[in-house]
Amino acid sequence: MTGTYSSYLHPLLLVIFCLVPLEARAGYGDFQREIEEYDPPALYHSSIEKSAQTPEATQPDTAFNDAVQQLQKIQSQWQEAVNSFDGDNLFYRPDRADLLRLAKARTDPAFTERIIASPFSLQEMELLVLLRNPAIKASFNQLLAAIEKYSQVTAVDEILKQYASYAINSGIGPMKNNQSVKMSFPFPGVVALKGEIVNQDILVESLNLEITRRSMITRMRKAFWNLVFNHQAGELLKEKAEITVRLEKITVSSYETGKAEFTELIDARIKKEIIDQELLTILEVQKNIETEIRELLDLRAGSAIAAPLATQEIRETVAIEPLVQSALARRQEIVKLKAMIAKMEKMLEMGETMTLAPFTLNLSLYENNPVMKTGSQASQDAFPVKTMAAQGAGLPVNPWFGSNDSYLRQLRLDLAANRHTLTDIQGKTRTLVRNKWSVFDQNLREYKLYAESLTALSRAALDVAQSSYQSGKIPFGKMAASYFNWISTRLASENKRKDASIAFAELEEAAGKSIPLKENPSDITTGKQSETPGE
Numbered sequence: 001m002t003g004t005y006s007s008y009l010h011p012l013l014l015v016i017f018c019l020v021p022l023e024a025r026a027g028y029g030d031f032q033r034e035i036e037e038y039d040p041p042a043l044y045h046s047s048i049e050k051s052a053q054t055p056e057a058t059q060p061d062t063a064f065n066d067a068v069q070q071l072q073k074i075q076s077q078w079q080e081a082v083n084s085f086d087g088d089n090l091f092y093r094p095d096r097a098d099l100l101r102l103a104k105a106r107t108d109p110a111f112t113e114r115i116i117a118s119p120f121s122l123q124e125m126e127l128l129v130l131l132r133n134p135a136i137k138a139s140f141n142q143l144l145a146a147i148e149k150y151s152q153v154t155a156v157d158e159i160l161k162q163y164a165s166y167a168i169n170s171g172i173g174p175m176k177n178n179q180s181v182k183m184s185f186p187f188p189g190v191v192a193l194k195g196e197i198v199n200q201d202i203l204v205e206s207l208n209l210e211i212t213r214r215s216m217i218t219r220m221r222k223a224f225w226n227l228v229f230n231h232q233a234g235e236l237l238k239e240k241a242e243i244t245v246r247l248e249k250i251t252v253s254s255y256e257t258g259k260a261e262f263t264e265l266i267d268a269r270i271k272k273e274i275i276d277q278e279l280l281t282i283l284e285v286q287k288n289i290e291t292e293i294r295e296l297l298d299l300r301a302g303s304a305i306a307a308p309l310a311t312q313e314i315r316e317t318v319a320i321e322p323l324v325q326s327a328l329a330r331r332q333e334i335v336k337l338k339a340m341i342a343k344m345e346k347m348l349e350m351g352e353t354m355t356l357a358p359f360t361l362n363l364s365l366y367e368n369n370p371v372m373k374t375g376s377q378a379s380q381d382a383f384p385v386k387t388m389a390a391q392g393a394g395l396p397v398n399p400w401f402g403s404n405d406s407y408l409r410q411l412r413l414d415l416a417a418n419r420h421t422l423t424d425i426q427g428k429t430r431t432l433v434r435n436k437w438s439v440f441d442q443n444l445r446e447y448k449l450y451a452e453s454l455t456a457l458s459r460a461a462l463d464v465a466q467s468s469y470q471s472g473k474i475p476f477g478k479m480a481a482s483y484f485n486w487i488s489t490r491l492a493s494e495n496k497r498k499d500a501s502i503a504f505a506e507l508e509e510a511a512g513k514s515i516p517l518k519e520n521p522s523d524i525t526t527g528k529q530s531e532t533p534g535e
Contacts, residue, residue: 071195075150078202082143089207089335091214092514094127106131109299116293117304121311122224125293129220132297136216139209146205149198153191193350200343207336214332214509220296221505227289228310229498233491234282237275240487244272247480254475264477271484314497315504315515317444320437323511327433328426331512337422344415351408429510436510440503447500450493458482458489 085093105112105128112128130136251268255261290305328334465482468474508514 071150071153071191071198074195074199075147078147082140082147082206089210089330089332091210091332091508091512092126092130092217094130095123098123098127102127102131112297113299113303116297116299117306119306119309121309122221125220125224125308126217129216129296130213133216134298135212136209139205139212143202143205143209146198146202149201150195153194153198193346193353197343197346197350200339200346203339204336204343207332207339211332211336214512216296217514218505218509219292222502223289223292223296224308225498225501225505227286227293227305228308229494230282230286230289231307232310232494234279234286236487236491236494237279237282240484241272241275241279243480243483243487244268244275247477248272250476268477314447314500315440315444317441318437318515320434323437323507323515324430324433326513327429327511331429331510333512334422334425334429337418337425341415341418341422344411344418348408348411348415351411432510433507436503436507440500440507443496443500443503447493447496450489450496455486455489455493458486462486 081087085099102115102124105115112132115124115128248265248268248271251265255265291301293299293305294301294303462482462485465474465479469476469479504515
């Protein structure tokens with residue numbers, strides 16, 4: 001009986017199992033076709049298109065990156081500017097060809113010694129001191145060090161930016177909500193302010209470099225003209241010494257024959273002793289000048305220095321008023337103080353940005369942090385709902401706000417003091433330029449008096465005395481006196497030329513600008529303009 005039931009049951013189950021999948025497959029195919037042919041309503045398509053066009057909640061921090069790129073661009077501009085002699089604040093603008101010709105002197109002392117061992121010009125000495133002076137090299141390295149501040153600014157703020165980006169953790173998603181508006185502010189703006197502060201710092205160092213160049217070039221110019229006069233004075237004194245020796249011999253012969261008095265013999269010997277001491281003084285002064293030149297050129301002691309070429313034309317006078325206006329606009333100390341004032345203004349702005357209350361208290365600022373601020377399980381309020389008792393209504397969200405306020409007051413007072421100092425320096429510059437111009441003008445007029453009149457008159461007197469001596473009308477002593485007067489007049493003329501040249505060098509130093517020979521007074525305030533990097 002059991003076997004019979006089983007024999008009927010198994011075929012029945014087999015038929016059922018075969019029929020059920022067929023029904024299921026038939027229903028699934030209809031369902032699949034229905035899904036493939038399904039067309040959602042138009043509202044769904046519009047919402048999809050809108051969401052595809054909507055940017056993500058968190059955008060890349062392009063403001064910070066733009067600020068960093070701007071700083072890097074300014075840094076590159078400064079690195080190019082320091083190796084050139086272009087700009088409106090330059091005291092001395094060398095000739096390109098001469099600078100390339102002497103460029104080897106920067107690192108080769110032997111090359112420099114060969115140049116000064118033969119007669120040299122003032123332009124060569126100016127270029128050599130520009131290339132070799134240790135003080136100028138030190139200021140140049142300080143300028144390069146200041147340029148490196150740009151990378152320090154960006155590095156520190158990049159670290160702060162990274163800290164801010166990881167200071168918030170939403171706990172969901174691919175870390176999209178880590179860039180908080182509150183934590184990222186005010187990094188881009190502060191980076192820009194820091195860059196402007198560094199830019200003013202570099203401008204100050206570049207002006208310090210130019211002040212050092214101005215000082216060293218002026219010292220070399222003064223040493224050059226002192227050396228020129230020293231060699232000329234030595235030649236004139238040697239000529240005078242020869243006449244003195246001859247005068248002494250003639251006076252001794254005349255005294256022995258009874259034609260001269262003893263006082264005349266004593267007077268001749270006194271003149272000889274005085275001239276011998278003057279020659280010794282000239283030699284010692286020459287050693288002092290040569291020692292200063294070696295110091296300025298960083299050369300070893302004992303380096304041979306030849307006689308300079310005194311071919312430089314005498315400087316012509318310039319109008320005082322255009323020169324004063326040029327000094328007020330170009331003198332390095334004034335431009336430097338203006339840069340320091342601009343730096344303090346940026347520091348004050350940055351301090352106020354990071355310390356004082358902003359224009360808004362950010363009471364409506366909503367940060368994209370839905371896990372913590374939305375839903376029934378929110379642990380934070382989406383918007384501020386109360387004011388802390390320690391802060392008070394209307395105050396910035398900074399309990400220690402007052403601790404930084406004294407620093408801002410100090411900075412404002414320092415800024416006001418520097419502005420008054422600027423006014424004081426401008427007034428002193430007018431006085432300084434006026435005094436230096438007056439000294440130069442006086443020495444120039446006196447030099448022209450000797451060169452154009454007195455030297456010729458003394459020469460004419462000597463010619464008359466020589467004719468009288470040859471005809472026996474006057475003794476040798478009177479003729480020698482005329483000769484001494486002619487030599488003294490020539491010596492005074494060369495001394496006035498030296499004084500006028502040194503006075504002009506000091507006038508250029510006071511004005512902060514080298515003035516070419518016979519420059520048009522109306523063009524003194526003009527020059528090659530160059531923008532400061534970062535402006």
